[in-house]
Amino acid sequence: MTSKKPPLPVRPAPSARTTHARFPWHQFSMRFSSTPRGARLARRLAGERLDAWGIPYGSDPHDALTLAVAELSSNAVRHGHVSGRDFRLRLTAEGTAIRIEVTDTRGEHLPSPAAETAPPDRDGGHGLLLVAALTDRWGWYPSPDGPGKTVWAVLEISP
Template identity: 50%
Template structure:
């Protein structure tokens, strides 16, 4: 196991594509390992899933020509905070996971349900007129 790095925050930009979302997930897991949280732990698995879902939402719903989405990962005392920011302010801010069950044949509608299930808490905020951020905190 590695000793935690001096800077408990990571920030990186990704293209709003499925590949960008995948790279965000892989980087998050790699960074957790650098902070001493092995890939095989429940924390790393939950962070990977939550990052994947939030990044996929940014790639699909937050996509804006010429703009990237940002992953910010922060190691805190009791949680790992994941933030995904995109430049698509006209999309409504999510306030809750969709109510009711998702149709089994649907390939959409599970992202925020999974985030709510694996995160201690989650939410969103509008940083300015252009950027919105969806965040989640996963217990360490």
């Protein structure tokens, strides 16, 4: 008895007019301890994930995004820390945008650009100004999972 193999599917020829999104949809989410070590680990893992998604180490978008992750994670540790509770980092890539979300469990300390107008000669207090300068937009919303808030930032990456 002879077995017949099914015919191979025919792929349509690519069109010259077809435009592709820079990134397919990707997501990374992880909880980290609300400590300086947890914030450093969040930055390092975000850097690795971005490189795996096609935003190479040393590129301007990679540097901007990892610095924004570092600032938001540091803020979650410094201003959103509740003993025994972690913060969550979520990265999402879709189309040409990378979205960073950092969720902590302290809802009474809300981010505000007005609070970020520290004197230039003061150490610290410039994190959200830096995030605003590095990304296209940022904001926050109350955590839907309980007490706390999520601070987010989006960077559009040109193809």
